[in-house]
Amino acid sequence: MSQSQRQPDSAVVQNSADSERIPPRLIGAIVAVGSLAFIGILTETVMTVLFPALMREFNVDTATVQWITTIYLLSVAASMPISSFLKRRFRLKAIFLAAVALGVTGSLIMIVAQAFPLMILARIIQGVGSGVATPLMINIILEQSPRSKIGRLMGVGSLVITVAPAIGPTVGGAVTSVLPWRAIFVGAVPLMLIAAVIGCICIEQRTPTEDAYLDPVQLCLIVLALVGLVLALNQGGVAVSAAVSGGVTARPGIIAVVSLIVGLGSLILFAKTSQRAFSPLLRLGILRDPAVLLHAVAYLLLPLVGIGYGYVITNVSQLSLGTSAFVAGSLVLPGALIGAVCAPVGGWFYDRFGAVKPILIPLGIAILGPVLMLVFSMHLTPGLLAGFYFIFGFFYAIGNANVMTSGLSEVPHEFRPDGNAIFNTCLQFGGAAGTALFSTVLTVAQAGAGAEGTPRFAHATAVGGAWTFAVMIVICLIGWGCLASAFRIRARRGAIKV
CATH class of the missing domain: 1.20.1250.20 (MFS general substrate transporter like domains)
Known part of the structure; x- marks a missing residue:
């Protein structure tokens, strides 16, 4: 292989190595x-x-x-x-x-x-x-x-x-x-x-921004889903604790059930709206x-x-x-x-x-x-x-x-x-x-x-x-x-x- 052929190969290797540096x-x-x-x-x-x-x-x-x-x-x-x-x-x-x-x-x-x-x-x-x-x-x-x-x-x-x-x-x-x-x-x-x-x-900007759209309905649904599911778990535990100790279970029990319904329902609605949305x-x-x-x-x-x-x-x-x-x-x-x-x-x-x-x-x-x-x-x-x-x-x-x-x-x-x-x-x-x-x-x-x-x-x-x-x-x-x-x-x- 001639010197002229080896030089481009060496340049390619060098460029490849440079691209992999952090x-x-x-x-x-x-x-x-x-x-x-x-x-x-x-x-x-x-x-x-x-x-x-x-x-x-x-x-x-x-x-x-x-x-x-x-x-x-x-x-x-x-x-x-x-x-x-x-x-x-x-x-x-x-x-x-x-x-x-x-x-x-x-x-x-x-x-x-x-x-x-x-x-x-x-x-x-x-x-x-x-x-x-x-x-x-x-x-x-x-x-x-x-x-x-x-x-x-x-x-x-x-x-x-x-x-x-x-x-x-x-x-x-x-x-x-x-x-x-x-x-x-x-x-x-x-x-x-x-x-x-x-x-x-x-911090460097490598990609351009775009005119993305934030759907407030989808945002509310995912927040309700997350809050509802964790609140259901928390209040369910409070209800069980109250039942074990002989306390009142009605209030935390109702909150837990309602939160679970809201959480799961919001999650399902979020999934469905995301499928139909132009910019989910x-x-x-x-x-x-x-x-x-x-x-x-x-x-x-x-x-x-x-x-x-x-x-x-x-x-x-x-x-x-x-x-x-x-x-x-x-x-x-x-x-x-x-x-x-x-x-x-x-x-x-x-x-x-x-x-x-x-x-x-x-x-x-x-x-x-x-x-x-x-x-x-x-x-x-x-x-x-x-x-x-x-x-x-x-x-x-x-x-x-x-x-x-x-x-x-x-x-x-x-x-x-x-x-x-x-x-x-x-x-x-x-x-x-x-x-x-x-x-x-x-x-x-x-x-x-x-x-x-x-x-x-x-x-x-x-x-x-x-x-x-x-x-x-x-x-x-x-x-x-x-x-x-x-x-x-x-x-x-x-x-x-x-």
């Missing part, structure tokens, strides 16, 4: 946008470890105080469906700055709030901000990443977000041991402003692919356990084992932190080995965590709680970080913003439902067990923990089965590497 500004954009979600989740998990103290300060029970977390996650879930519309209609920096403004506003309200309803309002505002920021980060990764680096960058995105639950309970316990809990939100404001500066420098809020047609649908179902179910686990451990350790808030938060730290750090490793496995083994193997091992919790449920110690959660957190992070990446690989490129919105909605709704479900189980177990701090109440909490761990196992098995079925479907198509 631009520094892309990393900056991911960090900036992900920081908003990070701060939102951090404050969510911080509040979780403070539930016993907040129950005393605001004179509310377990089922009520968990709305501080549930309403945040629900607001995030309700905001996710509009992310596809926002990306088509507005510039990325404008969306980002709107998310910053919402996050700062919510934090300022939390700093001055003296009533429980005002705290709920603040969490709604913060949730909307995070609900805008999280899919924006994923859209930037999917749109601007080199093809061979998508798995790793999705892992980086997961790292930015999952570090928050790793350190949240510990931060909550540590800060409140020396400062008022509101100091957490005082510190969050300057962090968000720093992220705003980085985002303004690094979400293109649900991508779920006709059974492989995508099964991935979405798994991404809905697994976060019930992933997000709810921290709530259960911190409350069981305080209310059953009698630990302090700082110790309770520290129990979650090892497993959550190692899981967060290993999320990019899961992305590397995905890029290297395909989807099947990097997802099914670690998620299968992760189920061992709640199994051991159940086996030792009546003999748990703080050390066992931390150790068993470490097993779950490590393997769950490696596997679950790839579920959305795998599911979206089956979605045509032009519909990926819709797929991103659907998967993130599933994630956040699953988290909201998980917190409501597990708090309900604990509340039912505690019903009629006397006052907090008594041996009878501690034993009832331990029993509720055992019930919760059993429910976690069932949820994990169903989610794992959905993913295994999805991979069998894709294997028959010859589309994945086993």
